[in-house]
Amino acid sequence: MKILVTGGAGFIGSAVVRRAVADGLSVVNLDALTYAASLENVAGVADSPLYSFEHADIRDRAALDRIFATHAPDAVMHLAAESHVDRSIDGPGDFIETNITGTYNLLEAARAYWQKAGKPEGFRFHHISTDEVYGSLPADPSVMFTEETGYDPRSPYSASKASSDHLVRAWGETYGLPVVLTNCSNNYGPYHFPEKLIPVTILNALAGKPLPIYGDGSNIRDWLYVEDHADALLLVLQKGALGRSYNIGGENERTNLELVRTICGILDELRPGPAPYADLITFVTDRPGHDARYAIDATRIREELGWRPSVTVEEGLRRTVQWYLDNESWWRPLQERSGVGQRLGVAL
Structure with a gap:
C-alpha cells in the first residue's frame, strides 16, 4: 500500500509517517513546511526506499493534481491543518484557508484521481480531525463525546475543523468518494511543537521560567500518546468501515493543573533543580471561549477494530519528558520561530 500523508512533517503526521514506514508501507509525505513543521521529525525514515517527500501546499490544486498523477497513492491520510487554538483567535484567516479551502482542494484532487483510475475499490480517503468540533462537556464523568455527539465548535480552529469534517462527509455521500473519519483527543509525546501546553511546561521549567496555566487550571482534557494515535489511525485506514467515523481517545482525563504538576514531579526526579518545579506554576488570564x-468515548473503535490505548498518561509523560531532555538539538531552534514563547489568543 502507498499512502499520501498530508502534513507528514508535523507532530501527529510525522508519527504516522514513521509508523507506516516501520510497518512496511510506502509513504508520500506532502507538507508545506509552515512554522510548526520540521523535516527533522521524519529524519529517521528519510533514507528509506519506502519514503518520498513533496514540498507542497494543500491550497495549491495544481500541485495536488501533479502529486496524485506522479505517485498514484492507494490511500490518503489527511492531517495537514492549522491546529493551535490561540493562533486561531489572533489570526483566523489561515485556519479558514488551510483547514477548509485546503481540504476542499484535496477532496477534489482525490476525487478526480480516483475517478480517472476507474474508482478502485481499495482506495481510501482518511480525514483526521479533533474532538474539539464537539464543543465543551460538563464535569460529569458519565458524559462523553460519542460519534453521534452534535457539533458545537467554540473557536475559529474547531469551527474550521468542523467545516472540513462536513466537507469530507458530503464528498462521501454526494460523489461516493470512499471516506473514513477520525476525531481524536489531545495528543502529546515526542516531536510536539514547543507552543503547546506539555512542551511549554517542560521547556519553561528547564529554563526556570513561569509555567503559565489558563484560568484556575480546572479545564479537563483526555490525553492520547501520539504513537498510540498513529497506530489507531493506520488501523482505521486499513480496517475501518467506509463512511464511518471513529473517536480515538487516550482514556486519560486530567485537569490542566494536575497535568502540569505531574510533569513537575517527573522533572524533579529526572533533572532536579534548586527548588520544586511546581513553584513556577503561574495562573494567567483564561483564553476566550476556553x-x-x-472526553472521548472510544467504544466504537475498541469494539469494531479492537484498538485501545497502550500508554497511561503517567508513563507517556515520563517518556515525553525524557525525550525533551535528550533532544535539545531538536527543540532549541524551534523556539526561535514566530510566536513561540509569546502569549497568543488574548484578542477580544
Missing part, C-alpha cells in the same frame, strides 16, 4: 472539558 472549553471546560473534553
Whole structure:
C-alpha cells in the first residue's frame, strides 16, 4: 500500500509517517513546511526506499493534481491543518484557508484521481480531525463525546475543523468518494511543537521560567500518546468501515493543573533543580471561549477494530519528558520561530 500523508512533517503526521514506514508501507509525505513543521521529525525514515517527500501546499490544486498523477497513492491520510487554538483567535484567516479551502482542494484532487483510475475499490480517503468540533462537556464523568455527539465548535480552529469534517462527509455521500473519519483527543509525546501546553511546561521549567496555566487550571482534557494515535489511525485506514467515523481517545482525563504538576514531579526526579518545579506554576488570564472539558468515548473503535490505548498518561509523560531532555538539538531552534514563547489568543 502507498499512502499520501498530508502534513507528514508535523507532530501527529510525522508519527504516522514513521509508523507506516516501520510497518512496511510506502509513504508520500506532502507538507508545506509552515512554522510548526520540521523535516527533522521524519529524519529517521528519510533514507528509506519506502519514503518520498513533496514540498507542497494543500491550497495549491495544481500541485495536488501533479502529486496524485506522479505517485498514484492507494490511500490518503489527511492531517495537514492549522491546529493551535490561540493562533486561531489572533489570526483566523489561515485556519479558514488551510483547514477548509485546503481540504476542499484535496477532496477534489482525490476525487478526480480516483475517478480517472476507474474508482478502485481499495482506495481510501482518511480525514483526521479533533474532538474539539464537539464543543465543551460538563464535569460529569458519565458524559462523553460519542460519534453521534452534535457539533458545537467554540473557536475559529474547531469551527474550521468542523467545516472540513462536513466537507469530507458530503464528498462521501454526494460523489461516493470512499471516506473514513477520525476525531481524536489531545495528543502529546515526542516531536510536539514547543507552543503547546506539555512542551511549554517542560521547556519553561528547564529554563526556570513561569509555567503559565489558563484560568484556575480546572479545564479537563483526555490525553492520547501520539504513537498510540498513529497506530489507531493506520488501523482505521486499513480496517475501518467506509463512511464511518471513529473517536480515538487516550482514556486519560486530567485537569490542566494536575497535568502540569505531574510533569513537575517527573522533572524533579529526572533533572532536579534548586527548588520544586511546581513553584513556577503561574495562573494567567483564561483564553476566550476556553472549553471546560473534553472526553472521548472510544467504544466504537475498541469494539469494531479492537484498538485501545497502550500508554497511561503517567508513563507517556515520563517518556515525553525524557525525550525533551535528550533532544535539545531538536527543540532549541524551534523556539526561535514566530510566536513561540509569546502569549497568543488574548484578542477580544
